[in-house]
Amino acid sequence: MTAEIDIDALTADQAAQELERLSKLLDAANRAYHTEDAPEISDAEYDHLKRRNAAIEERFPNLKRSDSPSEQVGAAPADGFSKVTHAVAMLSLGNAFDDSDVADFDGRVRKYLGLNAEDGLAYTAEPKIDGLSLSLRYEAGKLVQAATRGDGAVGENVTANARTIADIPQDLDGAPDVLEVRGEVYMSHEDFEALNTRQENANQKTFANPRNAAAGSLRQLDAEITRARPLRFFAYAWGALSAPLAETQKGAIDRLAQLGFQTNPLTALCESPDQMIAHYRKIESQRAILGYDIDGVVYKVNNLALQSRLGFRSTTPRWAIAHKFPAELAWTRLEAIDIQVGRTGALSPVARLTPVTVGGVVVSNATLHNEDYISGRDNKGETIRDGKDIRVGDWVQVYRAGDVIPKVADVDLSKRPERAQPYQMPDLCPECHSAAIREPGDAIRRCTGGLICPAQAVEKLKHFVGRAAFDIEGLGAKQVEQFYADGWIAEPADIFALRDRYGQGMQQLKNREGWGEKSATNLFDAIDEKRQIGLARVIFGLGIRHVGEAAANLLAIHYGSWDAFSTAMRTAEEGNAAWDDLISIDGVGGVMARALATTFNQEAEIASIDRLVAQLQIEKAARPDTDGSPVAGKTVVFTGTLEKMTRAEAKARAEALGAKVSGSVSAKTDLLVAGPGAGSKAKKAAELGIETLDEDGWLDLIGAS
Incomplete structure (x- = not known):
């Protein structure tokens, strides 16, 4: 992704190019969200792009495009449905992102x-439902048509599907002769989870969140599929009318409720921006327990005559605004703290949460890092969250950024249950009941059970078959768990004995659910293909603490063969020649060296490793020919987007030329290769005076241009 130029620094040519880029991005995002029900970017990223487009148009009004995203609502109707032209356009809302935006509104x-600050002016405030907008047209009290918003002017005719939704009345008593009721089709959290379970059990597509599920269910060509989906409907507005519903927004909503529509009980009247914001906070605090998704609060001028005077801009009404929640934050209840045991024995606390949607994803779990984090301290002993600890039953703020694992960011002590107790990490492993010990200087408590701990054994086996390790096709995490539970494998060597133990005639494997003779044969063949394997993959596959993929490559290149590596690890002790040789490797420090030496001096561990090696033909590591290499012995960092090769290719090429590739810039860095989008690393390199090249310069340097 190209780094964004500050708007104030844009030239006219750059502004035109940026408006073209934003138009394409937003058009694609609108189609993905509104037409395909498969959003490709988060709401926060979409809002950022819209704000950037509007700001550039404000600075360069003469460059505003004829297809400007500022003039668009939603996306064109999808093929497969007849089209409906809305008698009254279904417009989007302007957005407020903080308290000052509400005051500005x-x-x-x-x-x-022409009102003064002292003049009375009331607003309604209601939750902004995260679903699919729908317009229902009634004539003489009969439902005659239902249409999606589409692009605001033309939507899709989904009448047959709307008739299957229980919340939508088919007949109205006492309604105006013509009444278009508008609202949101949505799905509750409970119904969403049940639907996804049914979809998964039927080997069908599951949905990322309730909004996608609701939109995809309503826009089915077969109404019977919609009927089988648990859709609901909240009414909150209207379109064409033959007679007014009321004189106020609140009165009209109450009238819709009297006609038989579901309206939101959290709709309230507010007399000032302070009251609007207070109601926003109230709704935000209840977000996790509503049972359905909302992404903000909508404010509307209550007096309908004033709404009429205020009118509309091109795509938004002047009399309403949506106060959006921060896209990556939400409050919810911490229901329990569970302990997961990793392949190195680490005990990791996990928060079990009342499900809440954060950044477009339903979150029910979050990491709690370690016992210090739970108690309100960081890894240096400094206080975090103002020293507030985390307890079961707490009302917690959940944070999620991109694909990062959700975290608990804050605690609302005012909502802490009276009986909530400080959390105590277990001193026994919950999986094998071995002692769980926290060593001095270590933030993590670890199980001492080793191979007798089933959690460690399973996680080690998953790591062993991972992509950067043995990468056995057809043998993934799910199969590992299944085979371990059935007693077929307990350690890596057992994988290579599967054919002999269970493969004769394929009966035992092919008769299992999900397996047939062909898939069983393919698995055994895939295992046999990995009997001959490179040294680095073997070292990494052992799952030794602190030994990652890069370190495994360094060790393989240094020792060359399994025999040399194994002998050195078995004899290395602090102070002897083998130890000194080990820590002399650039990238291997004392912590990693101790982990290696410890592994190769534990009787059970080394016996397991020997049983594995007996099944393998381990290839020697080819040492790179670095004669004449301009980067041999240098530390290189890649940042930004590389356009002529992947990051993995660039790293492999550099290492083949004898360079060390690092992920961070430091005083030890010799060269930074920066592609488009380079950010903090490029800035730090400039501050440190480190040589920086673009991708073409790098290719010229290594003779690959």
């Missing part, structure tokens, strides 16, 4: 109407 309304 009130100020703009008052200025337009």
